Amino acid sequence: MRFLPGQEVEIASKEEGFLGSYYAAIIVTYIENEFYLVQYKELLKEDESGPLREVVQGVDIRPTPPAKSFPMAAGFTVLDRVDALYNDGWWTGMITGKEGSRFVVHFEDSGEELAFSDSEMRMHLEWINRNWIATTRRRILLPQKDS
Template sequence: MPVFSKGDKVEVCSKEEGFLGSYYEATVLSSLNNNTRYKVRYKNLVEEEDQTRPLVEVVWADEVRPMPPPVIVNRADGVFSYLERVDAFDNDGWWAGSITGKQGLKYWVYFETTGDELAYDASRLRNHIEWRDYHWVSFKKRF
């Protein structure tokens, strides 16, 4: 398990029902309990009571991964292939899905976790990669 330090930019995986598998950008504020938990401040999520304040919470270490490499965050050419695995930025986080079609300048993305199929501009999509065994792994197609 990687060890993160105060100030590190990370992504936190949600394990809440309805948000399973989505990732949210955050900054590590501190490590707790011998790096088994981290206190993080989210970039895009806000507190329910005061929506001007970023949400701060304590998460388990297995819910935290480094930020993906910037070179593969967004496709430079904006072109994705049928059934290619992508992450779509929606509801303040990144959600994994597969390209199911293209209509004009928008791509249709199917999300297995929710059963939804939604259209996105290429600027809101990035190549899907997974953090496995302490390194990034690319999965071009799901099926």
């Protein structure tokens, strides 16, 4: 898939401690051999003088997930897989509980549990074969009782 200049995308982090997170960016230009120059929306240069620009491989880029194509009709609930906005990026986790109006999200990679409002979360979608696939609810199989 070729991304176009000006297109809003998300970039997968390859840095240790940030694996599995995605950061909003805009395609600046296609370079060659499936490399792109991108400009991050939230990440800044080290000296904080402006938005960070970086060359990334096409395999680390995905389109921005659709906001309204997969609505959460009943809202979020325990065991939903969600992306939570944390440290300027989207991190995948599972809702494990509620604290007042906030949802507790467990992040498997780090083992952390943090609380988020519903406005800081979105339904988790996977970008597979150029399609967004909903994988929100984890299926739990309970053992059958012997009759």
